[in-house]
Structure formats: structure tokens, C-alpha cells
Amino acid sequence: MADVLSPAAPSDATPQAILAADVGSTRTHVCLIQRVEGSHRLVARAESPTTAGEPENDITIGVCRAIQEMEAIVQRPLLDSDGDVLTPMEQSGRAGVDAFVATASAAPPLRCVIIGLTDDLSVETAARTCAAANTVVHGTISLGETMRRWDDATLQSLHEAPPDVILMVGGVDTGPVAPLESAALVLATIYETVDAAERPVIVFAGNQEARRTLRELLAPLFDYRVVDNVRPDVHTEMPGELHRELTAIYQHIALPRVPGYSRLQEWAATPILSTSEALGHTWRFIAQRDRLERGLLGIDVGGVTTHVGAVRQVIYQWAVSASLGTSQGAEGLLRTVGRERLLRWLPIPLSAAEALSYLQNAHLRPYSIPQTMEDLVLGHAMLREAIGVSLGQMRHLYWAPEDGESAARSRDRGHPVPSFDLIAARGGFIAHTPQDGLITMALLDAVQPIGLVRVVTDWATAWPQLGAVAAFAPLAAAQVLACDGFHTLGTVIAPSGTGKPGEIALRLRIERDDGQTIALDVPAGTVRRVPLAVGQRARVQVYPSRAFDIGLGRRGVGGQAEVMGGSMGIVIDARGRPLELSEDMEECRTRNQLWLRNLIDDDADAPA
Incomplete structure (x- = not known):
């Protein structure tokens, strides 16, 4: 269903207000969509711990708690006296909604x-x-x-x-x-x-x-x-x-075996979709709407599972990796990759014992939100490895070359990810990270994109719900996605190849739409950032050295493109592909600090 979100003409049957919930393995997210001045907008969102297990054993309890929080935000009743979703909305618009939809991934693997x-x-x-x-x-x-x-x-x-x-x-x-x-x-x-x-x-x-x-x-x-x-x-x-x-x-x-599922279905205007299926609908619509020739790479890192999806033309491919996440999936991730692979991403000194203690705490307290820099950087190390393992699954299922030697290298993460026009990332840990530089760095390290790619995130944790809304109100879903669906990090330029540290890898000429022109030389082994605000555009000319290919299939060949800005502007990753990390932990930490400092606005906030 590549056209699942295709906008339809407005009609009187289009709901005025829609309540949409995504019941995840650890957290439940609810959003309220309402028509405002002729267009549907995301007007409120709330979240609550999922209540599939003891002591509640009923996912609707967590949904109701999130809705009650939303009632306090919008100052109108959304539940009736029995605790059920109040539908339809009163003509006055002061109570209830026209429809409720839901997605879920709360069942264990x-x-x-x-x-x-x-x-x-x-x-x-x-x-x-x-x-x-x-x-x-x-x-x-x-x-x-x-x-x-x-x-x-x-x-x-x-x-x-x-x-x-x-x-x-x-x-x-x-x-x-x-x-x-x-x-x-x-x-x-x-x-x-x-x-x-x-x-x-x-x-x-x-x-x-x-x-x-x-x-x-x-x-x-x-x-x-x-x-x-x-x-x-x-x-x-x-x-x-x-x-x-x-x-x-x-x-x-x-x-359907999840406690409370049948009651949730009674509230819903359409059949409950799995989170992965609904998210796939949204990713496919984005790729179709934006006419992405090289397609979209979607990433969803949850507390228990990690979902990666790829849209190229009309083909959608996906992998959902069980027991690989940032909370209850932390132990499974640790068993899969080992402590050393996690520790190599840290920009701060942290012993193996301290890291293990954090991972155990994340497993035992899945609803906690990162409070310290140690929490953030170790969580982002898990983010990198969970994405890396899931991309390995995609290589096995879809991207492995035909010959045996290359196929084996591909499964072992030695083969590059195909080029995409857009990376669309989401997940609880991403949504609760206050610094976009940390998110951008984690995605660069995990995906190692090649060429030119735009990066966006699901700031409102609403993409799955919009995939469900589209089943009966495609216009509403498309309007919300267009106006409120993205937080744009920016545009990444990343060549493949390997160069000597310090030697010039790329020369750039950036002409912003405000008339300012920037000339920049980027040494090999570095990450640089050029500010370009959300809504701004720039024409970028890139001239790589003979050691690098900017995604055109030939080393040393330059190119130009018009790019869009974002909170991180233009990010140039000249570390080469594949990304090689030192086996010396101290050297890894020093490099991680330098790379991260270049992506965080205030050096005082950077890990040291």
C-alpha cells in the first residue's frame, strides 16, 4: 500500500478531531489531531508507561493515563464516566473526539x-x-x-x-x-x-x-x-x-493476546495495526510524497525492539530485531554485541563495571528517562549498536551481494548501506535527547551514510499513529505529517574512501539563499558543521580529493546540489567509509570527544 496516505479531497465525513495511540513495549504515546482553520494539526501529545504487565495487566490503563494527562493540556473531557474514549465529539467541540485509532507493539517477541x-x-x-x-x-x-x-x-x-x-x-x-x-x-x-x-x-x-x-x-x-x-x-x-x-x-x-487488547479494539474506529506496519505506511508515504529517487531509510529504536525499514521506488523492505533496545532490550543487545563494542562509542571515561550497572538498571527500570550525560552517551552507544545489528539483518535479507565472499562481509557490517535521500529516525531515547548533536552523531556512526542525505526525526513520536489515521482519514494524516510531522536535523555530506588524517578530503563552496558564500576545506578524519537554519536553502559545490567518492561512483569527481537546512545545518562527515575505530579505548574516547564537540553548539555542554 505505497499510497496509504494519499490525500483525498476534503469532505463533511472527514473527522474534526481524532485521538490516536501507540502502545509500545515500554511507553504509550497518545496524540490529538484536530482541524484548525481548515487544516488538521497536531494539537497535543502525552505519554505514560505501558501497562501490559504486572500489576495492571491491561494496556488500556496506560492509554487512559496518557489521555487523562492530555485532558489537562487541552482542558476538555476525552473519556466518559466509565473510562472509555468519548465518541463522537459534541457539536460544541467541548468534549470527546470523532474517532480513536491505535497501533501496538506491546506483545513480547x-x-x-x-x-x-x-x-x-x-x-x-x-x-x-x-x-x-x-x-x-x-x-x-x-x-x-x-x-x-x-x-x-x-x-x-x-x-x-x-x-x-x-x-x-x-x-x-x-x-x-x-x-x-x-x-x-x-x-x-x-x-x-x-x-x-x-x-x-x-x-x-x-x-x-x-x-x-x-x-x-x-x-x-x-x-x-x-x-x-x-x-x-x-x-x-x-x-x-x-x-x-x-x-x-x-x-x-x-x-491480540496482550491484556486489554480487546477493549482497546472496541474503542478503535479501525482494526489495530502493529506499530511496524503503521510506521511502514508512513515511511512509504513520505518517500512517495517527496519523490525520493534513492528512497528512504527508516529507523525506530524502542525499549525492546529495533525496527529498520527501507523504501525504494514501490518496494518496501523491513526488519524488526527482537530483544535489541535501550531498556528491556539492553541485556539482549549486550549479549549480541558485547561490552567492548558499546564502550568504544563513549566520549567520557566509564569503566566496564559502571557500564554494566547502567545496562542492568535500564533493563530493570525501563520507564526511566536519561538524567545525566553518562545516561545519554551510554544510551546512544546502545542506539548505535542496535541500529547496526538491525542493518545487518537488512543486509542478510535484502542487500547481500550474490557472491559468497561479499555476502559474508555484508552480513558482518563490512558492506556499506545503500545510498538513500532521507534518513527518518525515531524512538523514545531519540525523543528524550535534548541535544541534536548527540542524535546526529549517533545516526552517522550507526548508518554510515554515503553521499548526500537529509536527516529528520519524529519529535512528537506520532509517525505510527499517523499511519493508522490514514486508514480512514488520509487527508488528516497527510496534513499533520506535512505541518507537524518532522524535526529536521539537516543535510549530511559523507564521502566514501580513506584518507590520511589532516589531508584535505573535501573542498566546499556553499552559497546560502541569503547571499552569504562560505568556502570550506574539510580534512580527512573530521566532522564539521555549517549553520543553515530550518527553512533556509543553499547551493553546495563539493570537490573531493582523489581518495574520496561523494556518492557518484567515481573518486575525485565533484558535484553540486541544492540542500535544505535544519537544526544542525549542513554536516560534513569526512571520516571515510567504512568508519574505522581504533582498538585503543583511550584513542577512541579522544576522537569521539572531538567529533562530538563539532556538532554541539555550546562546548560547555559537550562531554569531556
Whole structure:
């Protein structure tokens, strides 16, 4: 649905006031959209901790708390005496709203067990696909070891604690069927006495020859689904259909299990969307509206999961990484990347023990907001690594080159991210960071963009809600997004290549629309900033040295473009691509300090 937000002509049926909520894993955000002087605007927003777990066990409690906070802001009732959303709005406009919509990502990641012929090939592909589909693999069972892993402990675990999904893979097309048939018989025996509502969904993504046999054995007992073989031959991976199926299972099976979901749906004018789907609608509309030839890279770093989406022409690709976030996902992130990768981004001295203490506190107190510079810089280190891991998932699913050596390098973050016209970033930690320089630096380090790219953020944490609003009021969603949807950081110019520190990497001539002209030489290994206010434009001419390519495909070739300003103006990142960090922590810290100082207006606020 690339045109999901396409504006429609105004009509009397267009709602005057819309209340929209996004129920995240840690925080719930609510925004009020209202027609003001003929155009819909974002008039208020509020947030509250999500209440999916103990002691409340009802997500509508958190939604109501956020709405009550909003009532105090707008000075009118939005809930009735029973605590339900007050609809429709009174003719006087002094109470209620015309419609309520919601998105949600409060369900925990899917729990999955993979059954495959061997521990490599298909199982590896399936595991990587799960990692990009908000799914955690709790175990694998190999059928290639003469069923030795079907021991009593395995059987008991599957029976007493059924996973959400059992993923069966293995065998190239026209390969062996007997091991998969035997596994299906075991599963049927395990779950024949288990209540139907508690049985796992079974997804088969293996040998085509086994489809009919497995359907006959499993379909009578299970919600049984078939997708493309993830390994149709030893040289080919096809994870796309499995990725989409796992995403659908999360939205249609996992989310409705969240306590309070049914009451929230009763309030809503449209079906509740998963946050990732609604956000995808918004990102696709932005790319379509702005006619972005190279597309848009969307980033959403939450407390538990990290979502990355890419829009190029009419194609939308995405990955949702489970247990990788800045609060309850901090421990999963630490297990994935290790402490050293986090510590290398810090511009201040912090011991491994101090960092570990912070990460544990972030996990135990997910609703806390960063209060100190230590909180901020360590949180932004997590931000960088969560984005980096998720981009690695995108490389595996969509961007990996065909040849094996380059593909392996791509998955290991050695291969650059494709070029995009716009980076659109959001997340609780980003929204609660007071310094745009910190946000910009984190995004540059994590994404390592090449060429010329504009960077914006979701300052109001409203992009998912606008994706849901668009389902029945596309004009309202489009108007709010155009007027209130962005906080523009600015335009980044970043060449690829490697140069000797101190040698000139880029020469720039910047002609601002107020008539001022700036000539600037940028040394290799540095980050520089040129002020250009929001709403201002400038024509930039860039001349790289022979060691650098500004995104034109050839080193040493210059170019020019008209750019837009923002809170950070024009940012020139001449550190080269790929970004190389020293293995010496003290040297890393010194460089991080220098880079960050150039992006923060007041040096007194910069970490030292």
C-alpha cells in the first residue's frame, strides 16, 4: 500500500478531531489531531508507561493515563464516566473526539523452535530470518542426528511450554522427505492432548516434496502454514516469504493476546495495526510524497525492539530485531554485541563495571528517562549498536551481494548501506535527547551514510499513529505529517574512501539563499558543521580529493546540489567509509570527544 496516505479531497465525513495511540513495549504515546482553520494539526501529545504487565495487566490503563494527562493540556473531557474514549465529539467541540485509532507493539517477541535436517544451511537461514522478524529462537532440533535430540527433556519442554511457532525447514527441493514426516508424527503425538488454543503455529519452509505429506499429518491439529523453501538449493537463500509470515503471525496472533487488547479494539474506529506496519505506511508515504529517487531509510529504536525499514521506488523492505533496545532490550543487545563494542562509542571515561550497572538498571527500570550525560552517551552507544545489528539483518535479507565472499562481509557490517535521500529516525531515547548533536552523531556512526542525505526525526513520536489515521482519514494524516510531522536535523555530506588524517578530503563552496558564500576545506578524519537554519536553502559545490567518492561512483569527481537546512545545518562527515575505530579505548574516547564537540553548539555542554 505505497499510497496509504494519499490525500483525498476534503469532505463533511472527514473527522474534526481524532485521538490516536501507540502502545509500545515500554511507553504509550497518545496524540490529538484536530482541524484548525481548515487544516488538521497536531494539537497535543502525552505519554505514560505501558501497562501490559504486572500489576495492571491491561494496556488500556496506560492509554487512559496518557489521555487523562492530555485532558489537562487541552482542558476538555476525552473519556466518559466509565473510562472509555468519548465518541463522537459534541457539536460544541467541548468534549470527546470523532474517532480513536491505535497501533501496538506491546506483545513480547514470538518464541520459536526450529526443526531442521541439519544444524547448517536451512537452519542458519531460518534463524537469521527469525532474528529480523521480532522472533526469538529458543531451541533447534536437528533431524540429521538420527533423532538423538528427541530426548525426554525436549519432548517435555515442547509439551509443557509450547512455543508460539514451530518452524520446520530442511532439504533442498526434491530432497528427502522421511525425516520431516517422522518429525511431523512426533509433533502430532506431543500436542494431540493439548488444548487447541495453546498449540503452536507450525510454519513449513522446507522441501516442496514434503508439503502434501506434512499437510495431511499436521493441518488437522495445528494452524499449519506453508511458505517458500528458505533453501531451495545449497547456493540460494529465499527468506522473504518466511519473514512476511512471521510478521503476520505476530500481528494477528501475538498482539491480540496482550491484556486489554480487546477493549482497546472496541474503542478503535479501525482494526489495530502493529506499530511496524503503521510506521511502514508512513515511511512509504513520505518517500512517495517527496519523490525520493534513492528512497528512504527508516529507523525506530524502542525499549525492546529495533525496527529498520527501507523504501525504494514501490518496494518496501523491513526488519524488526527482537530483544535489541535501550531498556528491556539492553541485556539482549549486550549479549549480541558485547561490552567492548558499546564502550568504544563513549566520549567520557566509564569503566566496564559502571557500564554494566547502567545496562542492568535500564533493563530493570525501563520507564526511566536519561538524567545525566553518562545516561545519554551510554544510551546512544546502545542506539548505535542496535541500529547496526538491525542493518545487518537488512543486509542478510535484502542487500547481500550474490557472491559468497561479499555476502559474508555484508552480513558482518563490512558492506556499506545503500545510498538513500532521507534518513527518518525515531524512538523514545531519540525523543528524550535534548541535544541534536548527540542524535546526529549517533545516526552517522550507526548508518554510515554515503553521499548526500537529509536527516529528520519524529519529535512528537506520532509517525505510527499517523499511519493508522490514514486508514480512514488520509487527508488528516497527510496534513499533520506535512505541518507537524518532522524535526529536521539537516543535510549530511559523507564521502566514501580513506584518507590520511589532516589531508584535505573535501573542498566546499556553499552559497546560502541569503547571499552569504562560505568556502570550506574539510580534512580527512573530521566532522564539521555549517549553520543553515530550518527553512533556509543553499547551493553546495563539493570537490573531493582523489581518495574520496561523494556518492557518484567515481573518486575525485565533484558535484553540486541544492540542500535544505535544519537544526544542525549542513554536516560534513569526512571520516571515510567504512568508519574505522581504533582498538585503543583511550584513542577512541579522544576522537569521539572531538567529533562530538563539532556538532554541539555550546562546548560547555559537550562531554569531556
